[in-house]
Amino acid sequence: MSELVLTTREGPVATVTINRPQALNALNQGVLEGLAAAFADLAADESCRVIILTGAGDRAFIAGADIAAMAKLSAEEARHFMELGQSVCNRIESAPQIVIGAINGYALGGGCEVALACDLRIASDRAKIGLPEVTLGIIPAWGGTQRLPRIVGIGLAKQLIYTGQQIDAVEAHRIGLFNQIVPADELLPAVRSLVDTILHNGPLALRLAKEVLEATKDADLAVGLKAELEAEVRLFDTADRIEGMTAFVERRRPKYQGK
Numbered sequence: 660m661s662e663l664v665l666t667t668r669e670g671p672v673a674t675v676t677i678n679r680p681q682a683l684n685a686l687n688q689g690v691l692e693g694l695a696a697a698f699a700d701l702a703a704d705e706s707c708r709v710i711i712l713t714g715a716g717d718r719a720f721i722a723g724a725d726i727a728a729m730a731k732l733s734a735e736e737a738r739h740f741m742e743l744g745q746s747v748c749n750r751i752e753s754a755p756q757i758v759i760g761a762i763n764g765y766a767l768g769g770g771c772e773v774a775l776a777c778d779l780r781i782a783s784d785r786a787k788i789g790l791p792e793v794t795l796g797i798i799p800a801w802g803g804t805q806r807l808p809r810i811v812g813i814g815l816a817k818q819l820i821y822t823g824q825q826i827d828a829v830e831a832h833r834i835g836l837f838n839q840i841v842p843a844d845e846l847l848p849a850v851r852s853l854v855d856t857i858l859h860n861g862p863l864a865l866r867l868a869k870e871v872l873e874a875t876k877d878a879d880l881a882v883g884l885k886a887e888l889e890a891e892v893r894l895f896d897t898a899d900r901i902e903g904m905t906a907f908v909e910r911r912r913p914k915y916q917g918k
């Protein structure tokens with residue numbers, strides 16, 4: 660496992676930390692490959708239910724793709740680098756687990772795009788987020804032009820992409836880009852508390868909720884409704900569904916087994 664990306668485990672929760680604080684966790688080839696490997700391993704791990712993704716140090720989640728490395732790329736080399744960045748974001752987005760971005764500082768460019776691929780974004784009040792690519796003469800190409808409008812709407816996405824400006828945590832929360840903001844020293848406890856709330860819920864229900872949301876976010880309503888119906892019917896055939904409803908009737912906490 661690469662030193663640039665660290666994975667730790669506590670029961671069903673994995674924490675993936677981008678570990679290049681001297682460069683504000685900028686993503687070069689090595690970090691991207693480390694992230695791809697970490698998320699590939701976790702995708703195959705059925706005992707892992709939630710992934711927390713964060714950056715080492717107290718300044719940055721990820722300050723973007725590595726500009727010094729990009730400066731040397733030919734167009735054809737850039738294609739491979741962008742494809743790698745896109746595939747990492749796709750892996751994060753399609754992880755079978757719920758992925759929570761703990762945004763502990765700058766989330767710029769590729770860092771913003773990685774954050775957009777997470778299911779939820781919980782940020783320190785010192786975080787700043789933006790897509791400054793146009794200031795460098797390029798555009799966001801790890802999903803920024805696609806995922807940002809899906810989250811904040813096309814008008815705000817165009818404003819952020821055309822200006823290249825960073826916004827602070829309060830503004831990012833106001834426009835729905837951050838789900839929650841907390842004081843910097845309370846970030847990890849706040850994320851853990853959210854994780855605990857999620858972990859009380861049915862494991863299969865969580866997996867299928869994400870599966871349906873992801874598989875149908877670009878589908879029309881009829882296709883989406885059919886997918887959620889089929890997923891619901893599958894869940895009715897599970898021990899967890901019976902346990903969840905029996906526990907409610909018996910006024911006790913459900914003990915889910917993921918079956």
Ligand code: COA
Binds near residue numbers: 769795
């Ligand atoms: N790529 C490569 N290196 C980066 C980087 C990036 N995206 N972002 C920061 N770094 C490096 C800096 O080069 C510096 O390295 P050095 O100490 O060897 O010179 C180190 O991280 C610290 O950054 P620095 O710029 O000195 O910190 P700062 O507090 O003055 O500014 C930022 C912080 C985030 C505003 C500034 O680093 C920045 O604008 N980074 C680029 C953001 C960006 O455009 N990202 C999108 C890329 S597509």
